[in-house]
Amino acid sequence: MRNINEDTITQAVIASFADCKNARLRTIMTSLAQHLHAFARDVHLTEDEWFKAIEFLTEVGHITDDKRQEFILLSDTLGLSMLVMSQNNRKPANCTEATVFGPFYVEGAPLYSNGDDIANGAKGAPCYVKGQVRGANGKGIPNAQIDVWQSDEEGFYDVQNFGDEGHSVHRARGRLKADAEGYFNFRSILAEAYPIPHDGPVGRMLQAVGRHPWRPAHLHFMIEAPGYERLITHVFREGDKYLDSDVVFGVRSTLIVEWKRHEPGTAPDGRNLDAPWYTLDYDFVLNPLEVHA
Ligand code: BEZ
Ligand code: FE
DSSP states (O other), X not given: OOSOOTTTHHHHHHHTTTXXXXXXXXXXXXXXXXXXHHHHHHTTOOHHHHHHHHHHHHHHHHHOSSSOOHHHHHXXXXXXXXXXXXXXXXXXXXXXXXXXXXXXXXXXXXXXXXXXXXXXXXXXXXXXXXXXXXXXXXXXXXXXXXXXXXXXXXXXXXXXXXXXXXXXXXXXXXXXXXXXXXXXXXEEEOOOOEEOOXXXXXXXXXXXXXXXXXXXXXXXXXXXXXXXXXXXXXXXXXXXXXXXXXXXXXXXXXXXXXXXXXXXXXXXXXXXXXXXXXXXXOOEXXXXXXXXX
């Protein structure tokens, strides 16, 4: 393998994978080399631009740690996360659509019962959420496991609060079980739009290409039940000004719902609230797992 030039380099790289024992890895590396080289040829990448890209990726790596995943943000903002999620979560039209997972899920969030307040001190207008988890046949799915998480009124998730309490206090997130008919309800706070972390290289990339870093207000759900595919999705707030320009391309029309505003008065849990409060009703339809004979 000598005297390789710009016309023969792609084939040479592909040939270098010939002895790869893992067939899937060979397929991926071959396609990666083809597309990467095609891209460099297409834009006639300069050496300066190549070096800028190396510096950018190096910075993405340097800012990434167990609390900040800049590579996922990069994937999200380039639409790769949504593409990979979509092609791996195709569902029948009557099932609830999935969307991006995002970086703010935390395993082992507190367990709550139906009716509980999951805000746990997170700031925001009270919001009462209820719904049903069912199958495509319309029947409720008993005891479906529901994970929910959201940001506070300032647009921060609890895990972004690096104060004294660190990560030990879970706010506006929790796990609960639907009842025997699949119904669930809890109190939380009103979801608000927020910018994804944009003080790093991904934020600079967004600025350079003239994009904003905002996500429309949403509530994250992960729902699991035996015999059904796990559903990872959000419910988005109708009227949000970022619904048509979500920085991570996650919005689906079927997931947009009105959060109803109520004047001060008696809330669904009997409390007398002296400020406006909200209700959100949304039902989820899970896709049955394929049964292989
Ligand atoms: C989120 O909704 O939590 C999220 C998704 C992608 C990037 C940043 C945040
Ligand atoms: Fe989010």
